[in-house]
Amino acid sequence: MSVDSQTYAAYESVPDALLIVGRDGPIVFANRHAERLFGYEPGQLVGVEIEALLPEQYRQRHAKLRAEFSVDPAVRPMGYGRELFARSSDGREFPVEIGIGPADREERAVAVIRDISEQVLTRKKLERAMTELARSKDRLQAEADYLREDLEREQELTEIVGRSEAMVATLEKVEQAAKTDATVLLLGETGTGKELLAHALHSRSNRTKKPLVKIDCATLPSGLVESELFGHEKGAFTGAHEKKVGRFELADGGTVFLDEIGELSLELQAKLLRVIQEGEFQRLGAKREKKIDVRFIAATNRDLREEMRERRFRSDLYYRLSVFPIESPPLRDRREDIPLLASYFLSRFQATVGKRINTIAKSSMEALVAYSWPGNVRELQNVIERSAILCSGDTLIVREVLGDFGSPDRESASSLTQELEDIERANILRALEGSDWKVKGDGNAASRLGIKPSTLRSRMKRLGIERS
Numbered sequence: 001m002s003v004d005s006q007t008y009a010a011y012e013s014v015p016d017a018l019l020i021v022g023r024d025g026p027i028v029f030a031n032r033h034a035e036r037l038f039g040y041e042p043g044q045l046v047g048v049e050i051e052a053l054l055p056e057q058y059r060q061r062h063a064k065l066r067a068e069f070s071v072d073p074a075v076r077p078m079g080y081g082r083e084l085f086a087r088s089s090d091g092r093e094f095p096v097e098i099g100i101g102p103a104d105r106e107e108r109a110v111a112v113i114r115d116i117s118e119q120v121l122t123r124k125k126l127e128r129a130m131t132e133l134a135r136s137k138d139r140l141q142a143e144a145d146y147l148r149e150d151l152e153r154e155q156e157l158t159e160i161v162g163r164s165e166a167m168v169a170t171l172e173k174v175e176q177a178a179k180t181d182a183t184v185l186l187l188g189e190t191g192t193g194k195e196l197l198a199h200a201l202h203s204r205s206n207r208t209k210k211p212l213v214k215i216d217c218a219t220l221p222s223g224l225v226e227s228e229l230f231g232h233e234k235g236a237f238t239g240a241h242e243k244k245v246g247r248f249e250l251a252d253g254g255t256v257f258l259d260e261i262g263e264l265s266l267e268l269q270a271k272l273l274r275v276i277q278e279g280e281f282q283r284l285g286a287k288r289e290k291k292i293d294v295r296f297i298a299a300t301n302r303d304l305r306e307e308m309r310e311r312r313f314r315s316d317l318y319y320r321l322s323v324f325p326i327e328s329p330p331l332r333d334r335r336e337d338i339p340l341l342a343s344y345f346l347s348r349f350q351a352t353v354g355k356r357i358n359t360i361a362k363s364s365m366e367a368l369v370a371y372s373w374p375g376n377v378r379e380l381q382n383v384i385e386r387s388a389i390l391c392s393g394d395t396l397i398v399r400e401v402l403g404d405f406g407s408p409d410r411e412s413a414s415s416l417t418q419e420l421e422d423i424e425r426a427n428i429l430r431a432l433e434g435s436d437w438k439v440k441g442d443g444n445a446a447s448r449l450g451i452k453p454s455t456l457r458s459r460m461k462r463l464g465i466e467r468s
Contacts, residue, residue: 011031014033016114017112018111019031019113020110020111027045028046037086037113039089054084058085084098095115095116098111160200162340164334164335164336166334167329170328170329173326174200175204178204179204181295183297183321184297185324186325186328187299187326189301189328189330189376190378191375191379192328192377193376195257197328198212198299202254202257202295205295207255207295210253210255212251212257213254213255213256215228215247218259218260225265225268226271226284228246229247229281230246230282230283231246231249231283231284232286233284246281248281249292253294254295255296258296258297259298262300262313266312273316273317273320276296276320279294304322305318331379338368338369339360339369341377341380342365342380345381346384349384352388353391357393358394360396362462364397368380384398421463428449434448
């Protein structure tokens with residue numbers, strides 16, 4: 001095709017690839033941009049069928065586009081833009097936008113072609129970012145919901161109190177296990193503080209900045225167990241009006257605490273085993289598996305070996321969970337911790353009930369130490385709280401609330417109480433002598449002991465401590 005210099009200059013000034021195509025399909029003119037875009041030498045594009053510049057799967061679509069253009073000239077569309085894929089001389093495929101319009105009276109068409117690889121790449125990045133943002137939003141919302149519903153329980157958790165030999169041995173195991181990602185099985189009676197140990201394991205691990213998600217296997221809602229654990233996609237079942245992030249996904253990077261693991265059904269035990277072994281699960285209604293990185297801690301008050309013998313608990317799951325078992329000792333095996341725990345709970349509850357209670361009556365403390373505590377630390381906590389509510393003076397009396405003590409060892413309890421009083425007296429004397437017997441003021445003994453001056457005076461009076 002020969003064009004005058006003015007028309008040629010106009011065609012070459014177009015910033016995109018420009019092709020003029022004859023009625024039957026061959027290219028009759030191509031500007032320099034077109035030759036560079038498709039990888040042809042100057043003049044080589046003339047005579048080439050335009051479909052040769054398209055991948056095979058797009059040629060039929062382009063033929064239809066040309067047919068639409070070849071209608072009555074009066075209704076031919078101008079600037080008719082479509083996104084297709086183009087094919088260069090070396091076989092490389094890339095996305096383009098094509099605009100078609102009439103070229104002249106000889107019914108030739110002009111095609112303006114623009115490489116939109118960068119725009120498509122940017123759009124895909126944006127779509128991925130939006131998808132990731134939506135996932136993050138779902139996760140953050142689920143995390144917020146979980147933290148909100150769990151806040152009250154978290155506020156009730158207290159630090160571990162105890163200096164007994166049994167408790168020190170348990171805490172040493174916690175320190176050893178916390179430094180690893182080993183699965184831990186916490187064993188012990190109800191109320192011994194297994195959840196506190198789980199929190200200690202998590203807070204001392206390298207996962208402490210990620211969530212600790214508790215799953216109470218005994219209270220999981222029937223019929224919605226899998227949805228709670230694994231989550232679900234929108235429309236996965238009747239009532240699934242929106243996507244839900246499950247507890248396992250919520251704990252990604254952190255720790256899952258499976259409380260009362262012995263209550264889990266055999267069917268769910270099998271699914272849990274796969275999550276622990278493979279580190280992956282599938283949301284209800286999802287087509288693909290999801291990988292997670294979590295550390296598992298389980299707790300039970302049941303004898304899981306007996307449960308295995310009765311075929312109520314899978315042996316393979318048991319051995320997966322009990323990589324590092326830790327026993328939480330019952331309160332009756334750590335009686336020397338009872339005065340410490342009782343004083344600790346008293347300091348918490350006197351503020352709650354709005355009373356100033358300085359000490360626990362000696363007879364009441366002896367009774368507390370002598371009691372067998374079938375409900376363990378939780379029962380002691382409840383007893384102190386009820387006693388604080390009923391207390392009318394500055395000394396706590398608990399015998400009337402505690403009730404029947406069964407058959408305690410009164411002699412050993414009295415001996416232990418005396419021993420503890422001797423330790424307390426020695427600590428107070430050491431603090432007083434180190435502060436020149438100052439109860440308040442700079443460097444006073446009360447601050448050394450971490451108590452209020454009024455509390456120190458009360459204890460000095462109770463123990464008969466006076467400056468000679």
